[in-house]
Amino acid sequence: MTMKIAVIGSGTMGNGIAHVFAQNGFEVALIDVSQEALTKAVTTIGKNLDRMITKGTVTEDEKAQTLQRITSYTALQQGVQEADLVIEAATENVEIKMDLFRQLEEFTKPGCILASNTSSISITKIASVTKRPDKVIGMHFMNPVPVMKLVEVIRGYSTSNEVTEQIIDLSKQLGKIPAEANDYPGFVANRILMPMINEAIYTLFEGVAGVEEIDTIMKLGMAHPMGPLQLADFIGLDVCLSILRVLHDGFGQPKYAPCPLLVNMVQAGHKGVKTGQGFYSYTHGTKDLVVADTFKK
Numbered sequence: 001m002t003m004k005i006a007v008i009g010s011g012t013m014g015n016g017i018a019h020v021f022a023q024n025g026f027e028v029a030l031i032d033v034s035q036e037a038l039t040k041a042v043t044t045i046g047k048n049l050d051r052m053i054t055k056g057t058v059t060e061d062e063k064a065q066t067l068q069r070i071t072s073y074t075a076l077q078q079g080v081q082e083a084d085l086v087i088e089a090a091t092e093n094v095e096i097k098m099d100l101f102r103q104l105e106e107f108t109k110p111g112c113i114l115a116s117n118t119s120s121i122s123i124t125k126i127a128s129v130t131k132r133p134d135k136v137i138g139m140h141f142m143n144p145v146p147v148m149k150l151v152e153v154i155r156g157y158s159t160s161n162e163v164t165e166q167i168i169d170l171s172k173q174l175g176k177i178p179a180e181a182n183d184y185p186g187f188v189a190n191r192i193l194m195p196m197i198n199e200a201i202y203t204l205f206e207g208v209a210g211v212e213e214i215d216t217i218m219k220l221g222m223a224h225p226m227g228p229l230q231l232a233d234f235i236g237l238d239v240c241l242s243i244l245r246v247l248h249d250g251f252g253q254p255k256y257a258p259c260p261l262l263v264n265m266v267q268a269g270h271k272g273v274k275t276g277q278g279f280y281s282y283t284h285g286t287k288d289l290v291v292a293d294t295f296k297k
Ligand code: NAD
Pocket: 008, 009, 010, 011, 012, 013, 014, 031, 032, 033, 034, 037, 088, 089, 090, 091, 092, 093, 096, 100, 117, 118, 119, 120, 140, 141, 142, 143, 235
């Protein structure tokens, strides 16, 4: 029998995760504390499916079936009670996640696998509030979920081989490519990406080169689809800062210390695309790249 899935959090990642599971034939309970977020998520999934119809990758019928497989809930207990796998994609806040996993221990079936899509919080720490640490695992999807192929599968200290294999098989069933990592700060993706972004910000801070030059060199020189400063704006500078702090605290090494320019920008509310200002200005949308006034020569 096909696994029943519950996704907690219907924001950027949660709606993408629900979309991908439903499109691949799974029944999905989508849960959020905010009814508004749930309504927005279903609209977003519908629009993303419409785009796929235009491209010829999905039919009208498949769209209708995908949407039909998703049921929205604001009550956690109701949403997770039937689930065989819960994927938590709520706000990146350790207290919120610990509280959710405490409740999941109580509300889910004993055999239910509990996964988190966290970018940086320790899976082992999250697992410690449950009585089934062998069934707690990281299932780290990338944004935008329907497009990006990778699932970083993170094994907590006590995650069993069986559960890891199940999540790897399931990721393949979704048409994704899983890659396994152990639970240490930043896992693999952010441990390597964030120091690169931080170094790009230091390079700007020290006046070695301007915003456009740094991004052009990394984009064209390394065949990256976007430069590290543009990518930082896209991820959110506050998110980058909090992940760097996790690396800095977790390893205690100065090489992970966030650049003071990044700290200042976040304190000033210049958090990238979501606030309209970062290394670039997005007051006219994200199509044309315009360097923010602060960094114009
Ligand atoms: P988001 O802010 O877009 O969405 C979070 C949602 O969680 C909101 O709708 C909020 O109402 C809901 N929520 C908060 N507390 C809740 C609770 N107790 N119960 C149910 N719902 C709750 O966040 P996001 O960008 O989708 O990130 C979600 C998770 O995915 C985070 O752990 C983040 O680190 C991770 N992640 C994000 C990205 C990314 O690029 N955005 C990439 C990979 C992983």
